[in-house]
Amino acid sequence: MKRxxxxxxxxxxxxxxEASFDEVxxxxxxxxxxxxxSKKEEIINRLATTIGDGSFRITRFEEFEVKDGNKIRKVQxxxxxxxxxxxxxxxxxxxYVxxxxxxxxxxxxxxxxxHKLFRKMRSDIRHNMEDCCYYFQSDFRKFYESICQY
Structure with missing residues (x-):
């Protein structure tokens, strides 16, 4: 791995x-x-200081629900x-990454x-059916909600 x-x-x-401020x-x-x-300068200066000295942290999350198709998802x-x-x-x-x-x-x-990964997998399977003998199906229901956020 390159460092x-x-x-x-x-x-x-x-x-x-500034680009990050505008995008968000x-x-x-x-x-x-x-x-x-109205607080742009203050925010940018504070972020430059905290990121620069290594003290920048995510302190809290607001949790709310979003309807995604016919599913309701929790968003933090x-x-x-x-x-x-x-x-x-x-x-x-x-x-870099x-x-x-x-x-x-x-x-x-x-x-x-x-969707891109799904199309890639489908294409790979179609082009090499004789060597495709195993598959794994999974659904990590509420996976991210079960991870300790701290």
Whole structure:
């Protein structure tokens, strides 16, 4: 595995933090967007400090339900400022990690997903039916809810 040097400077770079701020706040309600935009400088400076000194943490989650098709899912979302910090970290980390991930790793990777992996598996099975003799089916019901978040 390749090791990358200190990425903190890239993460706390002003342009990265501003891009993260804009990306996270763009989907907020008009009132919320105005509120956070009025505090933009304060938020960016605080994130640069806490990420820079290693004290940045997710402190709490707001839990709510979302209807996804005919399923109701529980979603846990950190406060907006902490989402901006996570986004800033991931914008940099993704540039280094995603190019190294194997093609069949699809979950939570932009441009991939379970449907792409499903199509890849279906194609592989069709092209090599004689060697395909095992399969595993699973459904990790409430898997993420059972993981200790602390």
């Amino acid at each position: 990358y040097g200190n990425l903190i400077n890239e993460i706390i770079d002003r342009s990265n933090l 706040t763009c989907d907020l309600s008009k009132w919320s967007k105005e509120y956070y935009r 979302s950190p406060p907006v400022e902490e989402r901006i910090g996570c986004n800033a970290v991931m914008r940099v980390v993704e540039r 995603y190019p190294t991930v194997i093609p069949t790793s699809c979950a939570s990777i932009k441009g991939r997903g379970m």
